[in-house]
Amino acid sequence: MELDQDMIEKLNLLGLKTSTESESRTVALLRIMLQLQSETERPMEFSEIYDAILREEEELSKTWVHRLLKGLTDVGLVRTEGERTYRKRFIADATTLTRGLEKLKAQRRGEVQEQIQELQDETQRLQEIDCGLLAQQMVATITGREQVPRARFIQGVEELDRVLRYAITDDAGEGDIIRATVMRGRAFLEGGIERTYKFVRAAERGAEIRYMFRPEFFAMGDEVTEKMGQESIAGFIQEMIRMRTEDIPFFIRVSRQPRTYNQVALNADKIALIITEEPMNATLVTKDFNPDLVRSAIENFDSAWNRAFSITDLSTEQLEMVVKKGPSFILDVLSRLDNDRSG
Template identity: 35%
Template structure:
C-alpha cells in the first residue's frame, strides 16, 4: 500500500493525518503511542496530557477536551483500559487495539454507506420515473395559464420510451381509439413483460382497440431469442396475449410477411413514437401538429400490412410452415403449448 493509498484509507475511516489537517483522535492517539519508548505500555491521563503539550508548544488543549477524546477513542476501540475496574484509568494503545478499532469503525462506516446507498437507489428510481415532457407542459400552464402539448421529443433507452408511451399514448387513449404497435423490438418489450403489457390490458379494458403486429422474420431469430431473451419470459408474454383474447378484450396480434413496417407505437393518427435504433434503443415522439405526413405514412403502411397478416390466435399448422416457424424451436413449442392449454 502506497503512502497515498494509506492516507486515503485513513480518511475514509474518518481519520486525517498531517500537521495542518490532523484529526483530533489521531493527535491524542499519537500522544499515547509516544509517551514512552515501549509500545503497548499503560499510561495515565496526566502522562498523556503532558505528552500532548510537549508535541506542540502552540497547542494547549483543555483537560476536558482530552478527556472527551480519550472517551471517544475508547468507544471506537482504538485504545483500551489496562483494567476497567481500577480506580485510576490507565490507557493502552498498540497495533492490536488500533486494528480492532479500525475494524469497528470500518463496519460502522459500511452500515452507514449501505443505508445511504439504499436511499440513493430509491431516489434514483424516483428520479428516473420523472417525465420531463409532462413536467414541461405543467410548467407552461402554471407560468402562463395556457396549455401547450409537447409536439416532439427525442427518446433514449427502453425505460424512457415506456414512460412516453404510458403518458402520451396509453393515458390519452379512450374508448373507440386505436393503438397500433409494430413490434420488431419484441425482445426489449418482453423484458419484464408482465409489467409492460399492463398498459395495453388497461387500455383494452377501456374499450381501446389494441393492434400489435410482428414480422415473421422474428421467428427465424431462434438463436438471438435463446441468447437475449429467456424462453420462459417469452412464454409468459404469449400467455398474456391469449388471456386478453379469452377475456374478449379488443386486442389482436398479427404476423406479417414480406415488406418491413415502421417500428412504432401510435395513437390513432394523433401521436407516434417511432423506433430509430434498437441497440442502443433510441426513438422519436411526434404529434400530428409536428409531422402529420410522417404519422399518416406510418399508419397507412401499418394498416396495409395488417389487412394481409395472420392473427396469432388463428394460426393453423400450415401457417407455421408458411411463416417458417420451426415446430421444435422456441416459438413453435410455446405456440403448441398454448394450443394445448386452450
C-alpha cells in the same frame, strides 16, 4: 515518523479524518500514545500522555485531551485499565488498533450501505420523472392552458414505456386505434409481457389495438421464452383467449411484408418511432409537427396489416401450443399455411 499518504487516505476512509483541526488532533493523539507506549511498554497514565501532548500542542487543555481520549476508547482504538477515572490507565498498541479499526470499518460500511440505498432510491425517483409530462403540468399550472410537446426525443426502454403510457395508451378509449409494431424487439423482451398490459387496459376501455410482429421476433424462440418468462407468456395467452371471448378489440398479426416503421401510434394524431433498439432511442412526433411522417407511417402500417396473418384467430389449442413449444411455433403455423396455399 509521519504517516504516509496511503495510510492517511485509509484512515480518512474509515472515518478518522485529518482535514480539520479537531480530527487531526485525534490522529495526532493516537500517534503520540503509540510512541509513548513503545517507550514505556506499560499502561500509560493520563499525566504522561498530557505531558507528551504539551510538548507538541501547548494550547490543549486537559478537558480537550480527555474528550479526545474518550473518543478513542469508545471506538476501541485505545483500551483502559482501572475502574476509577483518576487511576485509569491507557493502552494503545497493534491489538487495540486492530480492534478499533475493525469497529470503524464495520460502522463505515453500514453508513456507506445506507448512502448507497439512499442514492439508489433517489436514482429510481429520478428515473420515474417524465420530463415531458412535468413540462405539460407546469405550463397548465402557470398559464392555465394545455400544451403538448409536438416532438420529443426518448432514450431507454423505461422512458419509452412511460411516454407510451401517458401520451398514447392512457389517452386511448372508445373509437381510438392504437397501431404497434415489433420488428425484432430484443430490447423489449425483459418485462415485455408486463409492459404489454397497458395496451390491454386500453382495449378494455374500447380502443382497438393492432399489434403487428415480424417473423424475426418469433425466430428468437428460446430467447423470447427465457427473457419474457414462460409463466408470463402462458398468462398472456390466457389473456388473449379471454379478450377474444369477451370481444375486447385486441388483435395480433404477423407481417411478412417489407419492413415498415417500428412504431406505436394513436390514431393519426401522434406516433412514437423507434430509431434504434440497442441502445434504445425513439422520438414522439405529433401530426402538428410532421403530418407527412405520421400519415406515411400509418399508411405503411395499414398496408402491411391488411396482408398480415392473424394470431388472434388461431384456435385455443394452437395458442396453448405456443406455451408448450415456444414462440417459434408461430413460424411452424405460418409454414404450414404456406404449404396449404401452394398445394
